[in-house]
Amino acid sequence: MKKRIMILISVMLVCVLSVGVAGYAATEDNKSTEETSEKPESLAAPVAGYELQGEWYCSHDGVPVCLELKEDGIYTLTIAGKESKGTWEYKEGNIVLDGNADAYMPVIKSERIMWIEAGEIFKREEVKAWEPAPVAEENVEI
Secondary structure, rough: OHHHHHHHHHHHHHHHHHHHHHHHHHHHHHHHHHHHHOOOOOOOOOOOOOOEEEEEEEEOOOEEEEEEEEEOOOOEEEOOOOEEEEEEEEOOEEEEEOOOHOEEEEEEEOEEEEEEOOEEEEEEOOOOOOOOOOOOOOOOOO
């Protein structure tokens, strides 16, 4: 009887050790794949937020601003004719540009995007540049 118990305990010990070694090997494999895939070259097109793709407009201190969110996860921000590009994604109801979660842009009912840093709100309607009224030169009395 003692011999059977010793054999049973030995078999159980071997099983536990083999499971532990296999788990450790799987963990090491995951670490190596995580280390190699830390920085993807470009973000995949966001599954959530597809309705936000397209052009969004606002005016910052009279200067027209256009934010274009493309299907492939790339954005173009045009301010006064100067373009800047980067990546965008939709996370937890916010637009995140270039992976900077600290400078998120909340989405309001898929109709507005708040640009908190500039204190502006993007809309779908295009905004025209502010132009001062023409100077009156006739019939001017001092």
